[in-house]
Amino acid sequence: MITNDIPAFGxxxxxxxxxxxxxxxxxxxxLGYRLIDTAQIYGNEAEVGQAIAESGVARKELxxxxxxxxxxxxxxxxxxxxKDSLAKLRTDHVDLTLIHWPSPGNAVPVAEFMGALAEAKAQGLTRRIGVSNFSIDLMKQAIAAVGAPEIATNQVELHPYLQNRKLAxxxxxxxxxxxxxMTLAYGKVLxxxxxQRIALAHGxxxxxxxxxxxxxxxxxxIPSSTKPANLESNLLARALKLDNEEMAQIRALDRGGRLVSPDGLAPRWDQ
Structure with missing residues (x-):
């Protein structure tokens, strides 16, 4: 399953x-995962690059x-x-590069960093570009800067308790x-x-x-886990098909339960 040319599971x-x-x-x-998501601020790009290099999986498959x-x-x-990130990741390009959060206090205008990101794409440093933690207003600014077709995705907190419907x-x-x-809401939805009832019905x-x-x-x-059993189990979600009634029951769980909104970084959210 592909979402706007991005693998739906990673x-x-x-x-x-x-x-x-x-x-x-x-x-x-x-186990078969092929999308790996990291970030400069995570401080683990070099380790991710090492793991990929030692895995034996061809770069073209990732x-x-x-x-x-x-x-x-x-x-x-x-x-x-x-370029520094690419060196740590041991690759000459990434497949997707995102702006992680809005610029604090709008210190760097959206048009400036989106333009610079588009230039990085033109240089071949990244195949796709996008944003993360952007509100509708900020997305409109990004679209005005580079055009909607250039923006592959907006990566945001989204789970059954925070469904972000306006933004989506x-x-x-x-x-x-x-x-x-955080599709599992730090485990709160488990x-x-x-x-649980839906899970029981499907085994x-x-x-x-x-x-x-x-x-x-x-x-x-992009669920994460340090436990091999959970990594393997999560993969099975790709084959699970929920019916319309089950989807509606989960849709009804939305309660605006935002868990991530750091001071100085978070925008004015849409819900």
């Missing part, structure tokens, strides 16, 4: 460091995503910072994909009675149900 590496992230990525690749950190948004810094509807109308991070796990719901809603997902 591995997230947020908060994973050192040997932990190396083991997670190598295990995931051995989809690697990284994200530019706010310090590197000025036009004079952005491309070089991406706007993005869909522009032909821009939505990538869901004990949800509605998801599935609640994690698989939440991931399948997001993918059937048209979003890409």
């Amino acid at each position: 591995l997230g590496t947020f908060r994973l460091q050192g040997q932990t992230v190396i083991d997670s990525v190598k295990t995931a690749l051995a 989809f690697i995503t990284t994200k530019i950190w706010t310090d590197n948004y000025p036009k004079a810094k952005l491309a070089q910072s991406l 509807d706007f993005a869909r109308g522009q032909g821009i994909g939505i990538s869901s991070y 004990n949800d009675p509605v998801l 599935a796990t609640t994690a698989q149900v939440a991931l399948a719901w997001a993918m059937q809603s048209g979003h890409a997902v």
Whole structure:
């Protein structure tokens, strides 16, 4: 399943460091994962690059995503910072590069960093570009800067308790994909009675149900885990098909339950 030319299922590496992230990525690749999501601020690009190199999986089979950190948004810094990321990742290009958060205090205008990111794409440093944690207003500014067709995705917090429908509807109308991070809401959805009932009916796990719901809603997902059993189990979400009633039951769980909104970084959210 592809969301706007982005694989709908991949591995997230947020908060994973050192040997932990190396083991997670190598295990995931051995199990069949092919999208790996990292970021400059995660401080693990070098370890991700090491894991990929040691995995034996050909680069052409992989989809690697990284994200530019706010310090590197000025036009004079952005491309070089991406080159530094490529060196750590041991590759000459990534498949997707995102602006990680809005520029704090609008210190660097959207038009400047989106223009610089588009130039990095033109240089062949990245195959696709996009944004992360952008509101509708910020997406409109990004579209004005480079055009909607240039923006592959907006990666945002999205899970059964925070479904971001306004944002998702706007993005869909522009032909821009939505990538869901924290699809399991830091594990909060795993004990949800509605998801548990649906999981029981399918002989599935609640994690698989939440991931399948997001993918059937048209979003890409990047769950992370350090446990091989969970990495393997999460993969099965790709084959799980929920019916319309089950999708409606999960849709009804939305309660605006945002978990990530850091001071100084978060925009004015749409819900």
